[in-house]
Amino acid sequence: MTAVHQLEKLPLQKIKAGPLPDRYARGWHCLGLAKQYADGKVHSIKAFGTKLIAFRGEDGKISVLDGYCPHMGADLSLGCVEGNTVTCAFHHWKWASDGACTEIPYAKRIPPKARLKVWPVLEQNQLLFVWNDPEGNPPDPRVEIPRINACFSxxxxxxxxxxxxxxxxxxxxxxxxxxxxxxxxxxxxxxxxxxxxxxxxxxxxxxxxxxxxxxxxxxxxxxxxxxxxxxxxxxxxxxxxxxxxxxxxxxxxxxxxxxxxxxxxxxxxxxxxxxxxxxxxxxxxxxxxxxxxxxxxxxxxxxxxxxxxxxxxxxxxxxxxxxxxxxxxxxxxxxxxxxxxxxxxxxxxxxxxxxxxxxxxxxxxxxxxx
Structure with missing residues (x-):
């Protein structure tokens, strides 16, 4: 048997690729410079298979919330920041940094379920981080982002x-x-x-x-x-x-x-x-x-x-x-x-x-x- 025939009988490594995971990694994810979210605007973020919004309220804190209004599905990044709330451009429902709906201009009663998911955030090293956990657990303090002194020098x-x-x-x-x-x-x-x-x-x-x-x-x-x-x-x-x-x-x-x-x-x-x-x-x-x-x-x-x-x-x-x-x-x-x-x-x-x-x-x- 020739060397060529011997090679032909050797097994081939076939590339295997299973289905992609049905979830996104648990941990802190960096959204860039924190100061870019401090301009008084609502920022749109595509992440984790959905859309989020980020904004800094008058209290100076950056908040990250789900990006679609649960009322009729409007993109909340089209809205505006008022105090510590975001006003939806579609029907002017107001959403606070804690996810609660605080005002509906044409309603006497706010539905109890009128809440947005709040995504935990962290500012470190001049950067903004958002926490993702498919199970909904709060950030683990053991994996907090370490400080880099050079970022403040x-x-x-x-x-x-x-x-x-x-x-x-x-x-x-x-x-x-x-x-x-x-x-x-x-x-x-x-x-x-x-x-x-x-x-x-x-x-x-x-x-x-x-x-x-x-x-x-x-x-x-x-x-x-x-x-x-x-x-x-x-x-x-x-x-x-x-x-x-x-x-x-x-x-x-x-x-x-x-x-x-x-x-x-x-x-x-x-x-x-x-x-x-x-x-x-x-x-x-x-x-x-x-x-x-x-x-x-x-x-x-x-x-x-x-x-x-x-x-x-x-x-x-x-x-x-x-x-x-x-x-x-x-x-x-x-x-x-x-x-x-x-x-x-x-x-x-x-x-x-x-x-x-x-x-x-x-x-x-x-x-x-x-």
């Missing part, structure tokens, strides 16, 4: 954020956390050291190596998902002979099961020896470079197919372990099993993945301090 630039709508399921984005092998082909990044840690609700990545566009020398990147949808990277690069420190925001909100909105943002530490104008110019240039690098992923996500059974080789990272960690956010709380800390490490000098029992020292110090 004059020594750092303000967030510069771009929004992209990407036509695929959000899992394709989350897979990146363990997909070390794509950094070279897609981003021109030579990885010397890579580690993943899955610890409770945190999924962490540490990468060390060169980069064709973002660094003249070694690029140091520590990043983590805090929950299913909020991803932060602390990055240090050599640019033009100077160390440039930056923090990247990479967060997503599912519009539906086949589309999500990605918000990609950057802040850069200022060089004290340069003027504000010079720092802004450097920051703008570096932000454009990082955004262009991320667009390289977007182009692939927009055209790839979903694979539930990826065919992996010994050089691939812990993709299946990542997906196991990620599945907790799609499971009822009572059925979520404790997620023990799992640590995986790769070194170019060895060329193989190893599972560690102890935490790499740098990861121990960075894991919850991104």
């Amino acid at each position: 004059d020594q750092w630039t303000d967030w510069k954020i771009v929004n992209w709508r990407i036509a695929t399921n959000v899992r394709e984005l989350v897979d990146n956390l363990a997909d070390m092998a794509h950094f070279g082909p897609v981003h021109g990044q030579k990885i010397d050291y890579f580690a993943n840690v899955f610890d409770g609700h945190v999924g962490y990545q540490m990468a060390r190596g060169g980069h064709e566009t973002l660094s003249d020398g070694e690029l140091v990147a520590d990043d983590a998902y805090f929950g299913p949808a909020y991803h932060i990277t602390r990055m240090s690069a050599n640019v033009g002979g100077n160390v440039l420190n930056s923090i990247l925001l990479n967060c997503h909100v599912p519009i539906d099961q086949n589309n999500f909105e990605l918000r990609f943002g950057v802040i850069v530490e200022k060089n004290p020896d340069l003027s504000d104008e010079e720092n802004e110019k450097i920051a703008d240039g570096y932000i454009e470079l990082t955004q262009n690098a991320f667009r390289q992923d977007v182009e692939i996500w927009d055209s790839k197919t979903r694979v539930d059974n990826p065919l992996l080789c010994d050089g691939d990272g812990p993709v299946y372990q990542l997906r196991e960690w990620y599945s907790q956010f799609y499971t009822d709380v009572e059925n979520v099993k404790p997620v023990p800390r799992k640590i995986f490490e790769w070194r170019r000098s060895e060329g193989v993945w190893r599972q560690r029992e102890d935490m790499p020292p740098e990861a121990e110090s960075q894991l919850y301090q991104i």
Whole structure:
């Protein structure tokens, strides 16, 4: 039998893709800069297979409510903010920030069921977050978004954020956390050291190596998902002979099961020896470079197919372990099993993945301090 005939008899790996989940992940989802909702207008948000509205009332608080009036189905984002209420443009029913209907101009009695769902919100790091839980549970205080001191420091630039709508399921984005092998082909990044840690609700990545566009020398990147949808990277690069420190925001909100909105943002530490104008110019240039690098992923996500059974080789990272960690956010709380800390490490000098029992020292110090 020839070698060709032998190959013909080998089994083929067929791509399997089961039905998409019938729910959206439990956790905090970032809606962008908090200040963009403070303009006195009603903002429309497509998320979680429905429409929401966000507005800041005269009390200064941002509220997020269901976006359709239960009276006759009008889009409440067409209405206006009055005090701490939103007035529906269709029949002028008024809806308060606590979801209650407070006034119907032509009715003597407000129906007891006249209430809108209120979505829990959180403002942190100059950003607005909304809590999603298919079971309707309140936010878990153990998974609160950690504070980033740089977001409140004059020594750092303000967030510069771009929004992209990407036509695929959000899992394709989350897979990146363990997909070390794509950094070279897609981003021109030579990885010397890579580690993943899955610890409770945190999924962490540490990468060390060169980069064709973002660094003249070694690029140091520590990043983590805090929950299913909020991803932060602390990055240090050599640019033009100077160390440039930056923090990247990479967060997503599912519009539906086949589309999500990605918000990609950057802040850069200022060089004290340069003027504000010079720092802004450097920051703008570096932000454009990082955004262009991320667009390289977007182009692939927009055209790839979903694979539930990826065919992996010994050089691939812990993709299946990542997906196991990620599945907790799609499971009822009572059925979520404790997620023990799992640590995986790769070194170019060895060329193989190893599972560690102890935490790499740098990861121990960075894991919850991104």
